[in-house]
Amino acid sequence: MNKSSLSRLLPPRLCLRGRAGPGSSSCLPPCLFSPPTMPLDHRRLRGPEESQPPELWAAGTGGVPEKEEEEDAAPQDPCALRPLFARAGLLSQAEGSAYVELGGGTKVLCAAWGPREAAEPGAAAAVGGGRLLCEFYRAPFAGRGARRRPGSAAERDAEREAAAALREALEPAVRLARYPRARLAVSALLLQDGGSALAAAISAAALALADAGVEMYDLVVGCALCRSPGPAAAWMLQPGEPEERRAVARLTVALLPALNQVSAVLGGGQGSPPDDWAQALRLGLDGCHRLYPVLRQSLLRASRRRDAAAAAATTTTA
Amino acid sequence: MASVVLSEAEKLYIVHGIQEDLRVDGRGCEDYRCAEVETDVVSNTSGSARVKLGHTDILVGVKAEMGTPKLEKPDEGYLEFFVDCSANATPEFEGRGGEELGTEIANTFYRVFSSESSIDLKSLCINPREHCWVLYVDVLLLECGGNLFDAISIAVKAALFNTRIPKVRILEDEEGSKEIELSDDPYDCIRLNVDDVPCIVTLSKIGYRHVVDATLQEEACSLASLLISVTSKGALTSMKKMGKGSLDPESIFEMMETGRRVGKSLHIALQKILDEEESLGTSRQKVGFLG
16 A cells, blocks of 8 residues: 555544644643643543532622522512423434423433343342333533532432432333333433422433333323422422522422322422422422423324334335 | 232232221221330440331431531531441341332431421531531331331431530630540530421321331332321421322322321320430330340
């Protein structure tokens, strides 16, 4: 092979902004402040183990910025539902997928896989039906506060707790008895946390399972509520991130609207009489009923899109 | 959770009995089993308690250690929960089998104690931003006989009531080095106020009715249960639905009312026992582990 053809096989050269030192590899951008003769080893410099965002120190010095935030947020009607965007059938690699975005900025992407052979046949055979495995991942940049280190124990615990809550919300809706000795997997990824993250994840996971063609009794709709501090504060539907941070009590409910069965209740906070919690529950269930048509519409649109794509594919091949 | 294998006939028997408000051991739907509570059983801890509720046996030890406050709450101490499901409880917990249940229980307790009114964390602060008391609450499951959450919450409340935290002062020298001064009197200590600490009440839905304090067999018959934490004043601080089944909204409202009623009477009975034990003081006969 002569030299000219060899040069065509090489990948295109990247142009670098600074000058590369003699020891550093060409793919790393060189630091602009280092003298050209001294190479910086970028692989060893990881930064400090513990790092905090600067907002923690700024908030302690004065309450003025917080007050401004409160005045800016217009008083919201507690029963008003924020706009919800739901779309099913968008990932090509998963059998079913869904993306849900809430008005406050919460974005959840969920993928579901249909029945596969169970990994441990002993455990599944004892139960009789199939198994539902749920996973919940938060992107490290999802929260407004400090960046969560992806491998830390606290992060793993929080994810496991959210995955367990997701599984409890979805299990009553899926007909596991129809998939003996099989496992169904659902994976939720939280891209941005703008409040009501778990509720959005529940709705997205149910949509993804339905999109994958798993037999279900009904779609699960999730709704979150929170109560702000103050003696006569009312419960508010679908809080945004600032309201959730200031809240003294939070509640997430999941409902199967057609059957009117509650599949998950998860709440905590300041103590209040049962009537208060009952009222919050009623508000949440009402919100779930109102969100149900939106999710159904997105599922219908996704199946129409899939049919159209399949029809187009068969006409081109035929 | 540990499980028993029940035949269909046994399940029917339990379900039909509960419809008539008659459980297998003769209790009503809202009755607890006979519970034994004893505090100060382990001498190396700051506070400890042991609760026996039927066949469920729980041991809780509280150790108070000095640490740095969390960044978001610089003038408060905090609690750390750890639940260990030992293999003695059931063979399912051998090795890492009990880890999932342990983390679930610990997370539930973090949520129950997350409300600010349950325990006064500001009393655990020594120097804001620098030193505070961290209470490590370690729960050991010695035997699993159903209704774990209730028994553990009773034990945690009793252990916190029994906790004695030494009084400590931090002195600063001219160079800036800190010295810890412990008071000489071993009985001079801080006691925690547990009046607002909530107790968990688990209500299991069996058939059309719900029962309190389910045994292992009853838990196998119930598809869904509601976990409520109630304070002594009857306020609910947290709620969680557990299990594979779904619940009707009306039954949730009924369960909340029952939980509040049962929780209030549970608190009254527990406080009476704890005060009685406290009044006996050093003349109390310690039963120990084989009593």
